[in-house]
Amino acid sequence: MSDDPTSRSGAPEAKLGRRSLLDLALTATAGGVGAMAMIPALRFASPPPRPPLGATGVVAGRRDEFPERSAKVVTLDGEPVLVVAVPGGDLRAFSARCTHLGCIVAYSAEREQIECPCHGGRFAADGRVLAGPPPSPLRELPVVLRGNEVLVVRG
Amino acid sequence: MRCSADLAAFRLSATALLLALGLGGATAYAQAHPVAQPAAPLRTPAVETCVNCHAVQQDARLHDPMERLRGSVHAHAIGCSGCHGGRGNEPTAQAHDPEAGFVPRPDAATIANRCGSCHADARFIRRFREDLPTDQLALYYSDAHGRAVAEGNASAPSCLDCHGSHDIQSPSDPSSRVARRHVHETCGRCHADPAHMAGTRLPTNQMELWTHSVHGVAVLEHGNPRAPTCAGCHGAHGEYRDAGGPEGRCRQCHTDEAAAFDRSPHAAAYRRLGFSGCVACHGSHDIQRANGALGTVGGMGVCRRCHGEGRSSYDLARGIAGDAEDARQSLAAARSEVQALERDGLRVPALNGMLEEAEQADVQLRVAVHALDATVTRAAAAAVREPAQRARTLARSTRDRDRRSRHMWLLAVPVLGLFIALAALKLRAVERAKGGPG
Amino acid sequence: MEDPSVDSDPKPLRSLLHRLGALNVPRGDGLAFVVLFSVVVFLVAVEATTGVLLALYYRPSVADANASVRFVVTDVEYGALVRAVHHWAAHGLLVACGATLAWAVLRRAYRAPNAFAWVCGVGVAFLAMLETATGAMLPWTRQSVIEAEISSTLAGQVPVVGPLLRGLMLGGSEPGDLALARILGVHAGALPMALTFAVLLLALHAAGCTPRKASEQTIPLAPNAALRASIAAAATVIVLLLLSSFRTPPLAASAEVARASASGIKPSWFLAFMHQMLEAAPARMIGIPSASVITTALVLGFGAFALFPLVDRRGSRAMQAVVLVALAAIVGGTIRALLS
Structure with a gap:
């Protein structure tokens, strides 16, 4: 806010005082506006409370949390995923959404199959339709072991 | 027909075909289609001398069937005499000899029997396909179409009326007349034609109704x-005749609903009254998704037929219908609130879980309603309402928080306004000062 | 220059500011252009700042893009504000550029010696349009995919270089991860660079054209013109804040999960007039696919619009009328598309 030298030289004392007060106020407000703009920018850039979802997938748990014939439901991108330790110990992951009407399926260790509670859809442990109304097998998602960690990766 | 002349002719033609295709291609073809070169001779050779004359016939009726046969499932299996009879590889008079079974346009019973001569013979049909059934002919004669033919009804259908004749295709071929997407049109050619159905008491609107029903939409639009x-x-062909009729078929897919219904007070009452279980409420060809269309919105819809106002059971029925409807409305409200949040870019993973829970409970509510029991329905409806209500509460608080933070931004506006005012004052002062002495 | 002491100033920054402040700006139209230009520069700066902030969280992959934008809006403090301001400032920039150009046509301000400024101005407007179009594609919604398909198909229709252009845009035969990375590169790299360059050229041109001597028809850049510019900037911020608080920029679902078809997808408002032309045209014109004809016509039309002052040095009324009619057609087409 540089002042105009020509106008300052001819101005009376009182006017000069008022004007410098105005200058001060203007400078202060401009500084305030600038500072106000800095706050959101800094807060925006500071680490968020919850980190974003990784690009790779979701950790379903430790390998030893999955004994043979056990299962667990985890969430990937807001979608339920059923991780099953099939007889023999292999881990497989399926979208837990029944292909019929989208209910969440569950693993039955006793019958070694995946069952839908809504309309009696039955799937084999490899996702195939065994019985009931589901029109197609469960969508399988890749499972990756990272050390002792079980990762379900986006299909 | 298994005479050596036929065999020789067949071999000759096969050799010519091999030469024409080129040896390499033909070998590959033969490996891929072992059926084309069966170990034993066919009932009628696939290549007959009929083509020599019919190919040069000017009359399309005598010429076209051959062309159409070429692209059909039977192209490599049977020739003309397989269905028309006669002696395919002999001169015209013998070839068209009625004594040898020749029929230019076989009637329905003849057709059924001639198709059956192969298709009802398990040992024969297994040479081509492992999985083809062989009971169609027997079933056909056990059911309405076949019985009508047996009784001499001239307008009753034979095999060809549904499957097509020369251009017959496998039902799994999408272009087949009996493919999933076309079979309703094929049935409709007779059943939707009032003139054709004139002698019967059958309605003719089934095809139209089914096309717009939940099943028709699932088949035709969603490819289910x-x-x-x-x-x-x-x-x-009549395979479900003794499976409880069409209604028995509902139960084979909708098992849980059927089980719930069998436990309901309706089961015995319907039996006593002679009502059919599913159809009485849902209709048959025109079945719709069981929302308001079934009539639970406000006026109780279909329930009202028996449980209208003034009846002693009115309050009970209204309670069940009202519970179900309430649950569905709260689910719909929750869904639309979550969708509105998503449109504004807000992401609340917990909301999806709650909505999920409510949607699943709704599917179970749809089953539970069939028990027609106020306590069961109330519990199932509560299982929908509860997560839906939680979702709505969370959605609303998210929305409020978002709105509050948006309004917070406006606190900057007065400061900016002050800046504008001061800058305007300064500008006036500068320009007045300059205008004065300068 | 006027003040010899400036040259010997030991503080170079102050010296530069002093020299800039001492520039004389014409009153009237000239002053209005200075204020409008300052709003454009201010909005470009807002876009650059908020754009850098948004880039801190954006992940350019088909699987993550939409979720990362949602993360900004929901989980990052002031994320909704930054995204909304970035969105509305982009549209404000288009409006400011359009208004400046329209007014330049009305006042025939493109005449010598300002033909070069006009070319730069059209360049800024065009680049701003591309910025907004590419930015709208970054959340990878169903609309992004369809726009990527349509625009690359249109680019493929440009004579001779079409197929090459299409390949360069998509990085493959269909929109995917590579296309998204390219869109980001163009939106956050190439275009801002070109935009800064064009704005700088305009500023240099304006500085070069200002009268050297103070007179009755001029006012000094600082403080008179600068104060007006800051008032305009503050007013712009108020408008941006009001829009951001009351109008949330929509964010459709990721194309990955969206099941909706192309129906119900509308082009962005500033591209709507082109869409209208494509829709109204018959399938083939003079034996060539009409998309090809229209794309070529649009390229030639934009070129002519940008370059006509170089030919029409006198600034004839007839030419002004032609340009006005063209502008009116574009505005009319846009309004029609918005109403339909």
């Missing part, structure tokens, strides 16, 4: 491979 076409409930 399990939803029933006409044959799904009525059977193709």
Whole structure:
């Protein structure tokens, strides 16, 4: 806010005082506006409370949390995923959404199959339709072991 | 027909074909299609001398059938005499000899029997396909179409009326007349034609109704491979005749609903009154998704037929219908609030879980309603309402928080306004000062 | 220059500011252009700042893009504000550029010696349009995919270089991860660079054209013109804040999960007039696919619009009328598309 030298030289004392007060106020407000703009920018850039979802997938748990014939439901991108330790110990992951009407399926260790509670859809442990109304097998998602960690990766 | 002349002719033609195709291609073809070169001779050779004359016939009726046969499932299996009879590889008079079974346009019973001569013979048909059934002919004669033919009804259909004749295709071929997407049109050619159905008491609007029903939409628009076409409930050749009729078929897919219904007070009452279980409420060909269309919105819809106002059971029925409807409305409200949040870019993973829970409970509520029991329905409805209500509460608080933070931004506006005012004052002062002495 | 002491100033920054402040700006139209230009520069700066902030969280992959934008809006403090301001400032920039150009046509301000400024101005407007179009594609919604398909198909229709252009845009035969990375590169790299360059050229041109001597028809850049510019900037911020608080920029679902078809997808408002032309045209014109004809016509039309002052040095009324009619057609087409 540089002042105009020509106008300052001819101005009376009182006017000069008022004007410098105005200058001060203007400078202060401009500084305030600038500072106000800095706050959101800094807060925006500071680490968020919850980190974003990784690009790779979701950790379903430790390998030893999955004994043979056990299962667990985890969430990937807001979608339920059923991780099953099939007889023999292999881990497989399926979208837990029944292909019929989208209910969440569950693993039955006793019958070694995946069952839908809504309309009696039955799937084999490899996702195939065994019985009931589901029109197609469960969508399988890749499972990756990272050390002792079980990762379900986006299909 | 297994004479050596036929065999020789067949071999000759096969050799010519091999030469024409080129040896390499033909070998590959033969490996891929072992059926084309069966170990034993066919009932009638696939290549007959009929083509020599019919190919040069000017009359399309004598010429076209051959062309159409070429692209059909039978192209490599049977020749003309397989269905028309006669002696295919002999001169015209013998070839068309009625004594040898020649029929230019076989009637329905002849057709059924001639198709059956191969298709009802398990040992014969297994040479071509492992999985083809061989009971169609027997089933056909056990069901309405076949019985009408047996009784001499001239307008009753034979095999060809549904499957086509020369251009016959496998039902799994999408262009087949009995493919899932076309079978309703094929049935409709007779059943939707009032003139054709004139002598019967059958309605003619089934095809139209089914097309717009939940099943028709599932088959035709969503390509659902399990939803029933006409044959799904009525059977193709009569296989469901003793399976409880079409209604027995509902139960084979909708098992849980059927089980709930059997436990309901309606089961015995319907039996006593002679009502059919599913159809009495849902209709048959025109079944719709069981929302308001079934009539639970406000006025109780279909329930009102028996439980209208003034009846002693009115309050009970209204309670069940009202519970179900309340649950569905709260689910719909929760869904639309979550969708509105998502449109504004807000992401609340917990909301999806709650909505999920409510949607699943709704599917179970749809089953539970069939028990027609106020306590069961109330519990199932509560299982929908509770997560839906939680979702709505969370959605609303998210929305409020978002709105509050948006309004917080406006606190900057007065400061900016002050800046504008001061800058305007300064500008005036500068320009006045300059205007004065300068 | 006027003040010899400036040259010997030991503080170079102050010296530069002093020299800039001492520039004389014409009153009237000239002053209005200075204020409008300052709003454009201010909005470009807002876009650059908020754009850098948004880039801190954006992940350019088909699987993550939409979720990362949602993360900004929901989980990052002031994320909704930054995204909304970035969105509305982009549209404000288009409006400011359009208004400046329209007014330049009305006042025939493109005449010598300002033909070069006009070319730069059209360049800024065009680049701003591309910025907004590419930015709208970054959340990878169903609309992004369809726009990527349509625009690359249109680019493929440009004579001779079409197929090459299409390949360069998509990085493959269909929109995917590579296309998204390219869109980001163009939106956050190439275009801002070109935009800064064009704005700088305009500023240099304006500085070069200002009268050297103070007179009755001029006012000094600082403080008179600068104060007006800051008032305009503050007013712009108020408008941006009001829009951001009351109008949330929509964010459709990721194309990955969206099941909706192309129906119900509308082009962005500033591209709507082109869409209208494509829709109204018959399938083939003079034996060539009409998309090809229209794309070529649009390229030639934009070129002519940008370059006509170089030919029409006198600034004839007839030419002004032609340009006005063209502008009116574009505005009319846009309004029609918005109403339909």
